[in-house]
Amino acid sequence: MKKSIVVIGIGEMAGVFTRGFLRLGHPVFPVTRGMDMGEVAATVASPELVLLTVGEKDLHPALEKIPAAWRERLVLLQNELLPRDWEAHGIEGVTAVAVWFEKKKGQDYKVLVPSPAYGPHAALIESALKTLEIPVRKLDNEDELVFELVRKNLYILTTNIAGMELEPGTTVDTLWNSHQDLARRVADEIMDIQFRLVDRELDRDRLLAGMVEAIEGDLNHQCRGRTARARLARAIEHANQFGLEVPKLHEIHGRHQG
Numbered sequence: 394m395k396k397s398i399v400v401i402g403i404g405e406m407a408g409v410f411t412r413g414f415l416r417l418g419h420p421v422f423p424v425t426r427g428m429d430m431g432e433v434a435a436t437v438a439s440p441e442l443v444l445l446t447v448g449e450k451d452l453h454p455a456l457e458k459i460p461a462a463w464r465e466r467l468v469l470l471q472n473e474l475l476p477r478d479w480e481a482h483g484i485e486g487v488t489a490v491a492v493w494f495e496k497k498k499g500q501d502y503k504v505l506v507p508s509p510a511y512g513p514h515a516a517l518i519e520s521a522l523k524t525l526e527i528p529v530r531k532l533d534n535e536d537e538l539v540f541e542l543v544r545k546n547l548y549i550l551t552t553n554i555a556g557m558e559l560e561p562g563t564t565v566d567t568l569w570n571s572h573q574d575l576a577r578r579v580a581d582e583i584m585d586i587q588f589r590l591v592d593r594e595l596d597r598d599r600l601l602a603g604m605v606e607a608i609e610g611d612l613n614h615q616c617r618g619r620t621a622r623a624r625l626a627r628a629i630e631h632a633n634q635f636g637l638e639v640p641k642l643h644e645i646h647g648r649h650q651g
Contacts (some may be wrong), residue, residue, distance in 0.1 A: 395419045397437050399463065401430070402412065402446035405496040410444055413521030434460035442488070442514045444468045450623075456482045468514050473592055473624070475542055476535075481484050489538055490513025491545040493607065494527055495614070502527065505610030511538040540595055543587045544603040547580060551604065554625050554642065555579040556616025556640060557649050566612035569605065580604065582639040586628055589635040623651065 398414045400407050401424040411421050422437050443463045447455045452471050456479065459467065469479065470490040479487045490510040495590060496502045507528035510518050532538050552565050555576050559568065568576050570636040580601060588594050608614075625646055632639040 396439070397422050398440040398528060399424060399433070399437055399440045399443040400446060401443065402426075402451075404446060405498060406492065407444070407446040409494070409496050409502050409527070410446070410518075413524050413527075416524040417517075417521055419504070430458050430463075431460050434462050438462050440466060440468050442466045442517065444470075446470065449473050449598075449620075452478060459484070468512070468518065473546050473627070474544070476539065477590060483519075486513055488514040488518065489542065489643065490515075490518055490529075491541045493545070493610070495611070503611060504528065505607050507590070509538070509541040511535065511541075514620050531591065538595070539591050540600075543584075543591060543595055544600055544607075546587055547583055547600055548604045548607045550583045550624055550628060551576055551580045552608075552614075552616045553618050553621040554583075554628065554631070554645060556618075557621050557625065557645055559616060560584075561617065564612060565608045565614045565616055568616050569608050577601075578641045579645075582632070582637075582642050583628065585637055585639070586631050586635070589637065590631060625649075 397420045399422050400411055403423050403425055414421050419441060422433065424433055439462065443466045447469060448540045449471050465486040467484065468488040469581050470492045474489060487570055488510065489512055490508055493506045493508045494502045494504045504527055506529040509530045509532050509643065511532035515531045519531055522529050532541065553569060555568055555572070556563055558575060561574065584597055584600060625642060629639065629642055629646060632642065
Protein backbone atom coordinates (compact mmCIF):
# COMPACT_ATOMS: atom_id res chain seq x y z
CA MET A 394 0.00 0.00 0.00
CA LYS A 395 1.19 3.49 -0.77
CA LYS A 396 2.28 5.78 2.04
CA SER A 397 -0.24 7.97 3.81
CA ILE A 398 -0.71 11.67 3.15
CA VAL A 399 -1.56 14.08 5.93
CA VAL A 400 -3.91 16.96 5.12
CA ILE A 401 -4.08 19.79 7.65
CA GLY A 402 -7.23 21.87 7.27
CA ILE A 403 -10.31 20.27 5.75
CA GLY A 404 -11.77 23.01 3.55
CA GLU A 405 -12.80 23.24 -0.09
CA MET A 406 -9.25 23.25 -1.46
CA ALA A 407 -8.23 20.33 0.73
CA GLY A 408 -11.12 18.35 -0.70
CA VAL A 409 -9.86 18.76 -4.25
CA PHE A 410 -6.32 17.63 -3.44
CA THR A 411 -7.63 14.75 -1.32
CA ARG A 412 -9.64 13.42 -4.25
CA GLY A 413 -6.49 13.39 -6.34
CA PHE A 414 -4.41 11.63 -3.68
CA LEU A 415 -7.08 9.00 -3.15
CA ARG A 416 -7.30 8.33 -6.88
CA LEU A 417 -3.57 7.60 -6.82
CA GLY A 418 -4.13 5.11 -4.01
CA HIS A 419 -2.70 7.11 -1.11
CA PRO A 420 -4.55 6.85 2.21
CA VAL A 421 -5.32 10.36 3.50
CA PHE A 422 -5.16 11.26 7.18
CA PRO A 423 -7.05 14.50 7.96
CA VAL A 424 -6.00 16.89 10.73
CA THR A 425 -8.81 19.19 11.86
CA ARG A 426 -8.55 22.37 13.92
CA GLY A 427 -9.15 20.66 17.25
CA MET A 428 -6.59 17.88 16.77
CA ASP A 429 -3.08 17.85 18.25
CA MET A 430 -0.50 17.58 15.44
CA GLY A 431 2.03 16.04 17.78
CA GLU A 432 -0.31 13.22 18.66
CA VAL A 433 -1.12 12.62 15.00
CA ALA A 434 2.61 12.61 14.12
CA ALA A 435 3.16 9.89 16.72
CA THR A 436 0.81 7.72 14.65
CA VAL A 437 1.74 8.97 11.17
CA ALA A 438 5.44 9.72 11.61
CA SER A 439 6.59 9.25 8.00
CA PRO A 440 3.85 10.34 5.60
CA GLU A 441 4.54 10.79 1.91
CA LEU A 442 3.79 14.48 2.31
CA VAL A 443 1.95 16.89 4.60
CA LEU A 444 -0.41 19.28 2.83
CA LEU A 445 -1.13 22.45 4.80
CA THR A 446 -4.33 24.05 3.55
CA VAL A 447 -5.19 26.56 6.27
CA GLY A 448 -6.00 30.17 5.35
CA GLU A 449 -3.49 33.00 5.23
CA LYS A 450 -4.19 34.25 8.75
CA ASP A 451 -3.69 30.76 10.19
CA LEU A 452 -0.50 29.94 8.29
CA HIS A 453 2.10 31.07 10.81
CA PRO A 454 0.35 29.64 13.88
CA ALA A 455 0.11 26.32 12.01
CA LEU A 456 3.75 26.39 10.92
CA GLU A 457 4.79 26.92 14.53
CA LYS A 458 3.08 23.64 15.47
CA ILE A 459 4.39 21.44 12.64
CA PRO A 460 6.08 18.41 14.26
CA ALA A 461 9.76 17.89 13.46
CA ALA A 462 9.03 14.69 11.57
CA TRP A 463 6.82 16.56 9.14
CA ARG A 464 8.87 19.70 8.50
CA GLU A 465 10.68 18.41 5.40
CA ARG A 466 7.49 16.95 3.91
CA LEU A 467 5.42 20.12 3.76
CA VAL A 468 3.39 21.26 0.78
CA LEU A 469 2.06 24.84 1.01
CA LEU A 470 -0.52 26.52 -1.20
CA GLN A 471 -1.83 29.58 0.67
CA ASN A 472 -2.63 32.88 -1.03
CA GLU A 473 -0.09 35.65 -0.36
CA LEU A 474 2.52 32.94 0.21
CA LEU A 475 6.22 33.81 -0.09
CA PRO A 476 9.46 32.03 0.94
CA ARG A 477 9.84 34.34 3.93
CA ASP A 478 6.77 32.65 5.45
CA TRP A 479 8.34 29.21 5.87
CA GLU A 480 11.89 30.55 6.29
CA ALA A 481 10.72 32.48 9.37
CA HIS A 482 10.15 29.10 11.04
CA GLY A 483 13.45 27.59 9.94
CA ILE A 484 11.67 25.21 7.57
CA GLU A 485 13.46 24.03 4.43
CA GLY A 486 12.65 21.71 1.57
CA VAL A 487 9.10 22.99 1.16
CA THR A 488 7.03 22.25 -1.90
CA ALA A 489 4.95 25.27 -2.86
CA VAL A 490 2.04 25.48 -5.28
CA ALA A 491 0.64 28.68 -6.75
CA VAL A 492 -2.93 27.42 -7.04
CA TRP A 493 -4.74 28.80 -10.06
CA PHE A 494 -8.01 26.93 -9.73
CA GLU A 495 -10.98 28.06 -7.69
CA LYS A 496 -13.19 25.90 -5.50
CA LYS A 497 -16.29 27.27 -3.82
CA LYS A 498 -18.82 25.50 -1.65
CA GLY A 499 -21.45 23.68 -3.70
CA GLN A 500 -19.50 24.15 -6.93
CA ASP A 501 -16.84 22.11 -8.66
CA TYR A 502 -13.40 23.57 -9.27
CA LYS A 503 -12.70 26.04 -12.06
CA VAL A 504 -9.24 26.29 -13.64
CA LEU A 505 -7.89 29.71 -14.65
CA VAL A 506 -4.39 28.74 -15.80
CA PRO A 507 -2.01 25.85 -14.97
CA SER A 508 -0.80 25.88 -11.36
CA PRO A 509 3.01 26.14 -11.02
CA ALA A 510 4.65 23.91 -8.39
CA TYR A 511 8.21 23.55 -7.15
CA GLY A 512 9.85 21.33 -4.54
CA PRO A 513 10.44 17.67 -3.67
CA HIS A 514 6.77 16.74 -3.98
CA ALA A 515 5.89 18.73 -7.11
CA ALA A 516 5.70 15.57 -9.24
CA LEU A 517 3.23 13.93 -6.86
CA ILE A 518 1.10 17.07 -6.78
CA GLU A 519 1.11 17.10 -10.57
CA SER A 520 0.08 13.42 -10.71
CA ALA A 521 -2.70 13.85 -8.15
CA LEU A 522 -4.26 16.86 -9.84
CA LYS A 523 -3.86 15.27 -13.26
CA THR A 524 -6.38 12.61 -12.19
CA LEU A 525 -8.88 15.49 -11.93
CA GLU A 526 -7.76 17.11 -15.21
CA ILE A 527 -6.30 20.06 -13.31
CA PRO A 528 -3.08 21.13 -15.07
CA VAL A 529 0.12 21.65 -13.03
CA ARG A 530 3.35 23.13 -14.36
CA LYS A 531 6.49 21.91 -12.59
CA LEU A 532 9.10 24.64 -12.18
CA ASP A 533 12.85 24.19 -12.63
CA ASN A 534 14.23 26.32 -9.81
CA GLU A 535 13.49 28.53 -6.82
CA ASP A 536 13.76 31.73 -8.85
CA GLU A 537 10.85 30.59 -11.00
CA LEU A 538 8.89 29.76 -7.85
CA VAL A 539 9.43 33.24 -6.42
CA PHE A 540 8.22 34.79 -9.66
CA GLU A 541 5.10 32.62 -9.76
CA LEU A 542 4.21 33.29 -6.11
CA VAL A 543 4.58 37.04 -6.67
CA ARG A 544 2.50 36.77 -9.83
CA LYS A 545 -0.30 35.06 -7.91
CA ASN A 546 -0.11 37.67 -5.14
CA LEU A 547 -0.19 40.46 -7.70
CA TYR A 548 -3.40 39.08 -9.20
CA ILE A 549 -5.14 38.54 -5.88
CA LEU A 550 -4.14 41.80 -4.26
CA THR A 551 -4.69 43.98 -7.32
CA THR A 552 -8.13 42.62 -8.18
CA ASN A 553 -9.30 42.55 -4.55
CA ILE A 554 -8.04 46.01 -3.60
CA ALA A 555 -8.90 47.77 -6.85
CA GLY A 556 -12.29 46.06 -6.71
CA MET A 557 -13.04 47.91 -3.48
CA GLU A 558 -13.39 51.05 -5.59
CA LEU A 559 -15.97 49.48 -7.90
CA GLU A 560 -19.52 48.22 -7.54
CA PRO A 561 -20.00 44.89 -5.75
CA GLY A 562 -19.97 42.06 -8.26
CA THR A 563 -17.64 43.82 -10.70
CA THR A 564 -15.66 41.29 -12.73
CA VAL A 565 -11.95 41.22 -13.44
CA ASP A 566 -12.85 41.72 -17.10
CA THR A 567 -14.54 45.03 -16.29
CA LEU A 568 -11.72 46.07 -13.97
CA TRP A 569 -8.99 45.52 -16.55
CA ASN A 570 -10.83 46.67 -19.66
CA SER A 571 -12.81 49.60 -18.21
CA HIS A 572 -10.74 50.69 -15.21
CA GLN A 573 -7.21 49.79 -16.28
CA ASP A 574 -5.64 52.96 -14.89
CA LEU A 575 -6.93 52.07 -11.42
CA ALA A 576 -5.72 48.48 -11.78
CA ARG A 577 -2.26 49.55 -12.97
CA ARG A 578 -1.79 52.08 -10.16
CA VAL A 579 -2.70 49.48 -7.55
CA ALA A 580 -0.56 46.84 -9.28
CA ASP A 581 2.49 49.13 -9.35
CA GLU A 582 2.30 49.70 -5.60
CA ILE A 583 1.69 46.02 -4.92
CA MET A 584 4.77 45.13 -6.96
CA ASP A 585 6.85 47.65 -5.01
CA ILE A 586 5.81 45.89 -1.80
CA GLN A 587 6.27 42.37 -3.15
CA PHE A 588 9.78 43.15 -4.39
CA ARG A 589 10.79 44.21 -0.90
CA LEU A 590 9.18 41.10 0.60
CA VAL A 591 11.22 38.83 -1.69
CA ASP A 592 14.29 41.07 -1.53
CA ARG A 593 14.69 41.37 -5.30
CA GLU A 594 13.35 43.18 -8.34
CA LEU A 595 11.35 41.16 -10.83
CA ASP A 596 10.25 41.90 -14.39
CA ARG A 597 7.22 44.20 -14.03
CA ASP A 598 6.02 43.78 -17.59
CA ARG A 599 6.21 40.00 -17.34
CA LEU A 600 4.33 40.04 -14.03
CA LEU A 601 1.59 42.24 -15.50
CA ALA A 602 1.33 39.95 -18.51
CA GLY A 603 0.99 37.00 -16.13
CA MET A 604 -1.75 38.79 -14.23
CA VAL A 605 -3.61 39.54 -17.47
CA GLU A 606 -3.29 35.89 -18.52
CA ALA A 607 -5.03 34.90 -15.27
CA ILE A 608 -7.71 37.55 -15.79
CA GLU A 609 -8.40 36.17 -19.26
CA GLY A 610 -8.58 32.67 -17.76
CA ASP A 611 -11.84 33.61 -16.04
CA LEU A 612 -13.22 36.94 -17.21
CA ASN A 613 -16.30 36.59 -15.01
CA HIS A 614 -14.36 36.19 -11.78
CA GLN A 615 -15.48 38.83 -9.27
CA CYS A 616 -12.84 41.27 -8.08
CA ARG A 617 -13.68 41.93 -4.49
CA GLY A 618 -13.51 39.00 -2.11
CA ARG A 619 -14.59 38.96 1.52
CA THR A 620 -10.99 39.40 2.65
CA ALA A 621 -10.25 42.48 0.53
CA ARG A 622 -10.11 44.84 3.52
CA ALA A 623 -7.71 42.54 5.36
CA ARG A 624 -5.50 42.22 2.27
CA LEU A 625 -5.36 45.99 1.92
CA ALA A 626 -4.48 46.42 5.59
CA ARG A 627 -1.65 43.86 5.30
CA ALA A 628 -0.30 45.53 2.16
CA ILE A 629 -0.18 48.92 3.87
CA GLU A 630 1.43 47.40 6.96
CA HIS A 631 4.17 45.89 4.79
CA ALA A 632 4.65 49.19 2.96
CA ASN A 633 5.04 50.99 6.28
CA GLN A 634 7.62 48.43 7.44
CA PHE A 635 9.75 49.19 4.38
CA GLY A 636 9.11 52.94 4.32
CA LEU A 637 7.41 52.70 0.93
CA GLU A 638 5.06 55.36 -0.37
CA VAL A 639 1.82 53.78 -1.56
CA PRO A 640 -0.52 56.75 -2.10
CA LYS A 641 -3.17 54.83 -4.04
CA LEU A 642 -3.47 52.15 -1.37
CA HIS A 643 -3.77 54.80 1.34
CA GLU A 644 -6.40 56.62 -0.73
CA ILE A 645 -8.49 53.46 -1.06
CA HIS A 646 -8.01 52.62 2.61
CA GLY A 647 -9.17 56.10 3.62
CA ARG A 648 -12.42 55.67 1.72
CA HIS A 649 -13.18 52.22 3.09
CA GLN A 650 -12.32 52.36 6.76
CA GLY A 651 -14.90 51.03 9.22
